Amino acid sequence: MSAARVGIVGCGKISQQYLTTLAKTSNLELVAVADLDLARAQAVAADYPQVRALSVVDLMADDEVDVVLNLTVPAAHAEVALLAIDAGKDVYLEKPLASTTQEGRTILAAAQAAGVRVGCAPDTVLGTGTQTARNAIDSNLIGRPIAATATMVTPGHERWHPDPDFYYLPGGGPLLDMGPYYVTSLVTLLGPVSSVIGAASRTRDERLIGSGPRAGESIKVTIDTHVTGVLVHESGALSTLVMSFDAVATKASNIEVHGDQGSLVVPDPNQFAGEVQLHRLGGSGWETLPVSAGYPEAGRGIGLSDMMATPAGVEHRAGGKLAYHVLDVMESLLDAAHIGTSVSVASSCERPAAVELP
Structure with missing residues (x-):
């Protein structure tokens, strides 16, 4: 070919x-x-x-x-x-x-x-980190999935990005900028989302650029900069999401998935690799699982390679339908935050195919 x-x-x-x-x-x-x-x-x-x-x-x-x-x-x-x-x-x-x-x-x-x-994108979920966690779930190592948590906290990209304006305009913010990594990973692990509830806030209306030729320049903030909510998956699992450009740091795991027979620590979904840890019901502590799935040593663009290698008529893993569902989940979460009630997610998608180790 x-x-x-x-x-x-x-x-x-x-x-x-x-x-x-x-x-x-x-x-x-x-x-x-x-x-x-x-x-x-x-x-x-x-x-x-x-x-x-x-x-x-x-x-x-x-x-x-x-x-x-x-x-x-x-x-x-x-x-x-x-x-x-x-x-x-x-x-x-x-x-x-x-x-x-x-x-x-x-x-x-x-x-x-x-x-x-x-x-x-994101195609980070095709790496060995998220895919090994998915394989653990599919292999019933945690039993029936019940819940997940996903946390991303940073004081804001304007501290390091020389042209951060778009992060604080519609289409940006912590949810639409970083949320795709976390929501895509949650859908990969637990399947599509049927409804959401949420809340959101904005701590300030201006930000100062911290680096580059525009350092010290003030930019306007027009979107919510701290968003939290619950995603109700079609499977019945509940995922709690925290996305912030306002807080300083967190010691919480990026993603944890909990089942009735065990709990998983899932690596940072903004990265392709990382350790997956399992705590079994009745076990003595956390164990690191061996890499069992995913594209090894992958980088940004592996999703494009996967798309071009996928036969015609077959939905590729980093596909438009998945990306649309993730966007719909995030937009619905913002809607729920603004109106103060649960919002149904109109779209759905197939859980993407797993990536076997080459």
């Missing part, structure tokens, strides 16, 4: 991690890059002799590009994805799928009509 020819749109900070993965992935070949700042695209192309720096319009029209890797800011995800789909190209997006579920539905409907595929 020949390698799929990839064109990247968006050459910002996250692109470097994707470039590293593309360079060592046999079924993907980077052929073009584009950015609204052409100089950034040219800087990337300069490091890869076979890669051309193009305008976004020219990249979409290029017959040598099979799939568009959309690494733009969240507010531009839908616009760029629809350009790729209109050009007849598969598209794989950085998370979240879009800023709103309405935009997400538009992307999926356009892709279906055009007969192209949509994939979306």
